[in-house]
Amino acid sequence: MHIMLVFLSAQGHLNPVLQFAGHLASRGITITLATTTTGRERILKGGMGAAVEAEGTIKFEFFSDGWDSRVPNVNLDDYMDKLEMLGRESLASLVEELAANGRQVTYIVTSPFTPWVVDVAKKLEIPCSVLWIQSSLVYSYYYRVFGGSGSNGEVPINLPGLPELNLEDLPSLSLPSNPYKTFPRIITQLYARLGDVRMVLGNSFDNLEPEEIRFVEGLHPIRLVGSLVPQVLLERP
Template structure:
């Protein structure tokens, strides 16, 4: 591993040409971690702010630019002038060469990103001030780049955070990292907790980062810094909507308020014009799966995907494969190359699987998920319960089979199965593994079981509530207008 030469450390790609002076009164800078699930919510919030008359620049690392340009889903033309859908783009070095594997040592990478990101983001802010004759009116970061708030303070620019997980997780983390409630410990690892606005949470319902068994140091360190220094932020926004999480949102109103301004999902899922959307893809999808879906019966297909990060073990792969095989139902399964490279096995499918399912199953390396969830043939979604995927399936109206793995996913699964009642959760046996019998049982329960109609009804209601929230005068629209008014008239103090 080698740092780039000194000339690279301060390198930033130029911003777009200065806008006309009369249009430059209020310009917002967003800073996103270089992951698709972090960048897309930012871009979609940017579009909402543009519609309210603000100008927006999104800054992220150069590695993100490389990934965008390598994807067929992001056109070279859109990136040629450093903009997407009217949103200016700026890219900065994270201090590492583009071919460095950032997953090798995550702790080191996050430290390096903070060090060089701090320097290079300051350069972007300085260049903007020099070329436009005024500062950015506001800077918006997300939880994975908390150092941005320090940069904002140094330049005397108010800072907001876009929380990209559910408000439920915001409440849990805030209380945990500020020692406001008791949580499981090494001496009492199986305790249950009860928090305002939330149901009783057992160990298996809590985010992995608050558990004593958590093996990672990077994210607890990051969240500790964030939640013990909320005074650096003037506003906290959330990728959610009030009607989805009203109890927990209200529970935080006096403690540390959070304003839901989502769901920040593709505009087509909200019944809006596709041209109003802004989003990028960092992986090439196999669009041929849509042709395959066109040949299936309505509400018949089980869609299976675990996102871009989760890597399943050989045992998990086997249980899902046999469970799908035994249902005798059509399925579309996204299996990444990394799913074949697990440590405890070769990840191959069980004997007879391919032959048994060749006429009713399709396996792809990556799918156009929005098109899949919107397709009339899809009946349910077997998911890891990442929050972006959950918002997409809610706005598409597709019930969920939850198979959480880590971070916020166990809590999301609890929320889906026990609070919203829009799906079921796979339950591990005593060996901590999910059996193929459990997979088959949950598929049947959500497809034709006694609760299947309730799941569909609840999901339809939430789908409508999401559309009403983002419509003119809806709860989300009002919150975004409030935020814009705050930026324009910002003279207040930071969150205490």
């Protein structure tokens, strides 16, 4: 089995993906970590790529986001728009190139912030799942706001196991004052595509947030793979 994990090398994204990749690789599964050409500079400069690939069953590959040799000096909305426009074709070409070289991808896992990857996997007839790198609580909140549940961002919001949440309690990216218009669009597109994925892979476990997990299970098939926290952090006093 050969699983491709598609992700952005942004803050808070890389560690959960690396933890998940390590879990899969320890079971003898071949893993390709696919991120953008902009991310390549960050990963290779820090020596992370060589360290991860030294494990033997994990390889890094890169697809174009339009800024192949420099860090983009654009706002987030413009970057994400261009990433989707170029990434669809570039990622598909990468998968086809790997297959031609005897490394056929048999499963794709995407991050929540690249929902268009689901379309690429569907076109290539490769099964796909979404790795939700945040908690089930955040997942259920975003579903209420962006997933068509009818809340329309109204407050207070009631979530399983928590007191009422008011405006000051909510993630800033979900509020009308959020300057990045691409975020609501991306999350809305993600929930709209869940019918085309096998399952959501949740960064949680039953005893951590049981009520939130039960809610998420009622929305779409979910498999818990967490907590995806580096062991070194768990061992800190």
